[in-house]
Amino acid sequence: MFRKTRLYTPGPTPLLPAAQFAMAAADIHHRTAEFRALYTKVLGQLKEFVGTKNDVLLLACSGTGAMEASVSNLTSPGDRVLVLSAGKFGERWVALAKAFGCQVDLLTAPYGETFDLEQVKAALKPDTKAVYVQATETSTATRHDVQAIAETLKAANSEALLIVDAITGLGTTHFDVDAWGVDVLIGGSQKAVMVPPGLAYLSVSDRAWAAMETSKNPRYYFDLRKERKSAKLGESAYTPSVALIAGLGAALDYIAGQAGGNLAEGRIALIENAQNCAAMTRAGLVALGFTLFAPTAPAAAATAVSVPEGLDSGAVVKELKARFGAVIANGQGEMKGKIFRIAHLGFFDYMDTIALLGALELIARDTLKLPVQFGQGVAAAQEVFAQKK
Ligand SMILES: *Cc1c(COP(=O)(O)O)cnc(C)c1O
Numbered sequence: 001m002f003r004k005t006r007l008y009t010p011g012p013t014p015l016l017p018a019a020q021f022a023m024a025a026a027d028i029h030h031r032t033a034e035f036r037a038l039y040t041k042v043l044g045q046l047k048e049f050v051g052t053k054n055d056v057l058l059l060a061c062s063g064t065g066a067m068e069a070s071v072s073n074l075t076s077p078g079d080r081v082l083v084l085s086a087g088k089f090g091e092r093w094v095a096l097a098k099a100f101g102c103q104v105d106l107l108t109a110p111y112g113e114t115f116d117l118e119q120v121k122a123a124l125k126p127d128t129k130a131v132y133v134q135a136t137e138t139s140t141a142t143r144h145d146v147q148a149i150a151e152t153l154k155a156a157n158s159e160a161l162l163i164v165d166a167i168t169g170l171g172t173t174h175f176d177v178d179a180w181g182v183d184v185l186i187g188g189s190q191k192a193v194m195v196p197p198g199l200a201y202l203s204v205s206d207r208a209w210a211a212m213e214t215s216k217n218p219r220y221y222f223d224l225r226k227e228r229k230s231a232k233l234g235e236s237a238y239t240p241s242v243a244l245i246a247g248l249g250a251a252l253d254y255i256a257g258q259a260g261g262n263l264a265e266g267r268i269a270l271i272e273n274a275q276n277c278a279a280m281t282r283a284g285l286v287a288l289g290f291t292l293f294a295p296t297a298p299a300a301a302a303t304a305v306s307v308p309e310g311l312d313s314g315a316v317v318k319e320l321k322a323r324f325g326a327v328i329a330n331g332q333g334e335m336k337g338k339i340f341r342i343a344h345l346g347f348f349d350y351m352d353t354i355a356l357l358g359a360l361e362l363i364a365r366d367t368l369k370l371p372v373q374f375g376q377g378v379a380a381a382q383e384v385f386a387q388k389k
Pocket of ligand 1: 010063134138167188
């Protein structure tokens, strides 16, 4: 049989055809009225997509570039920062903050779990300059409660800036950036917005702009004040990823199109879509006898699944690709071989979800030798779907 390649990875995710066409047609120079119109339109759409009155900036880099920018622009060497870490991306915050000379207080949760808010409160010090956290820790497919963390900061009268890596949180979970007081919220192109890797975007609050006036860490390419100045004129400071920006505009049009042209409503539809695909997948996998890796705070962005003791999750990854052309993700770092991860963020639907569960039934039976009856996982997912209004 044919095997169509299909990505089920939490970045890059499947591309939206309309975005691909827009990218192919984006043969324009970046210092022209044509580009300025495109850039201004997309920056406006991003504000609506993020759901904020704050400035939203675009950077030509993968998501980590915006993470770096939110350390280099907001801190000075010796500043005390708090990192909430429960996986590989939390550990990236630690490494970044240390690279820029910050004094890092670290609060961890075990992989597959989220933070205890009492511990967050206790970890906040009077001189904590900034708190860095993920909205969803993609390496473990765990959701952190950004609203509750923001409220904890407020209740403690903390002056710390709140910086959220929402690279897989955007489009899979609700945020109220302005009401909660999120100072920086970061997204990436290769996640829920259905375009290739290479663009990062971030919202920046007034408090964060003010902090930049006194922060001393070095920055050049990722100088957010320079980007803001250019963005006001409809341009970027350096040569932008013109094609990706055109693709992103088309993808945001598509998201708005899910709700009659209203992007804020379309974002809700995108979130619900991911949540529904995730709920179907979790039910299907549990019915097949798998154990969810993050049962207490599962992300809608992706689902992480443990394989039984003594088995290798890499075999599932390999066989799904070899037999069905479906690309899923292994665990990262020490979780490699122990878990596999299936994405739901962006351009996934009912058909994608059911088909993957069908394929996983075959892999569970033939590769992992689990006592699987065909239809078991699919039936559980069907029940979840049927109960949706
Ligand atoms: C994908 C991802 C990133 C960004 O990684 P890049 O490889 O730099 O795009 C950061 N944080 C999370 C939670 C992610 O899922």
